[in-house]
Amino acid sequence: KNQVEQSPQSLIILEGKNCTLQCNYTVSPFSNLRWYKQDTGRGPVSLTIMTFSENTKSNGRYTATLDADTKQSSLHITASQLSDSASYICVVSARGNEKLTFGTGTRLTIIP
Amino acid sequence: GAGVSQSPSNKVTEKGKDVELRCDPISGHTALYWYRQSLGQGLEFLIYFQGNSAPDKSGLPSDRFSAERTGGSVSTLTIQRTQQEDSAVYLCASSLEAGFGGAFFGQGTRLTVV
Numbered sequence: 697k698n699q700v701e702q703s704p705q706s707l708i709i710l711e712g713k714n715c716t717l718q719c720n721y722t723v724s725p726f727s728n729l730r731w732y733k734q735d736t737g738r739g740p741v742s743l744t745i746m747t748f749s750e751n752t753k754s755n756g757r758y759t760a761t762l763d764a765d766t767k768q769s770s771l772h773i774t775a776s777q778l779s780d781s782a783s784y785i786c787v788v789s790a791r792g793n794e795k796l797t798f799g800t801g802t803r804l805t806i807i808p
Numbered sequence: 809g810a811g812v813s814q815s816p817s818n819k820v821t822e823k824g825k826d827v828e829l830r831c832d833p834i835s836g837h838t839a840l841y842w843y844r845q846s847l848g849q850g851l852e853f854l855i856y857f858q859g860n861s862a863p864d865k866s867g868l869p870s871d872r873f874s875a876e877r878t879g880g881s882v883s884t885l886t887i888q889r890t891q892q893e894d895s896a897v898y899l900c901a902s903s904l905e906a907g908f909g910g911a912f913f914g915q916g917t918r919l920t921v922v
Contacts, residue, residue, distance in 0.1 A: 700850075732913075737915075738915055738916075739812070739899055739901070739913030739914050739915050739916050740851075740899070740913045741913070742911050742912070745911075785850070785851070787851075795853045795864065795866075795867065796851075796853055798843075798850040798851035798852070798853075799850055800848075800849065800850040801850065
């Protein structure tokens with residue numbers, strides 16, 4: 697069964713600090729992995745998308761890594777800002793299948 | 809439009825009633841997806857359209873759920889005889905073509921069945 701697990705479930709950090717969110721998946725055959733940011737009451741917004749051949753991708757202060765061998769991904773946020781407070785969702789798609797498998801997300805809270 | 813638009817943003821309905829949710833994708837996006845997000849749960853795939861056809865309906869939870877898309881644009885998700893377990897946020901997403909699982913999401917419709 698295709699699954700995506702994220703950790704931690706929730707995280708609180710001080711503004712300005714860095715943090716790393718984890719995603720482990722068992723989706724096969726793997727096509728791509730993306731990280732979404734979802735603000736409360738809003739739809740998810742894509743941060744990064746990585747295919748099998750990519751092992752790192754950056755989008756501003758967000759850097760995602762992918763290890764397709766161990767089926768792990770991380771999202772690193774640098775110099776956090778209050779506006780980074782949101783849920784971060786890891787989503788994996790299987791090749792040839794439009795169904796995505798979503799993690800339940802990490803709830804990140806940035807405090808001043 | 810500039811983004812994916814969904815309406816209504818909130819809907820409260822009585823158990824047993826039918827509801828219709830609407831999604832306007834980004835202009836020119838041929839692929840359209842419906843997802844459901846229940847409280848405390850991850851996003852659940854429901855159905856996707858390529859143009860007006862739905863190659864994959866296997867995510868629809870029961871035969872009370874149906875969806876259609878006309879003109880390669882607007883899509884409606886209909887839930888008949890709503891049940892309390894249907895309460896969730898229903899999200900629509902679109903992308904230029906299939907293979908991206910819906911890169912751009914709407915704000916969602918929060919459905920509450922009482």
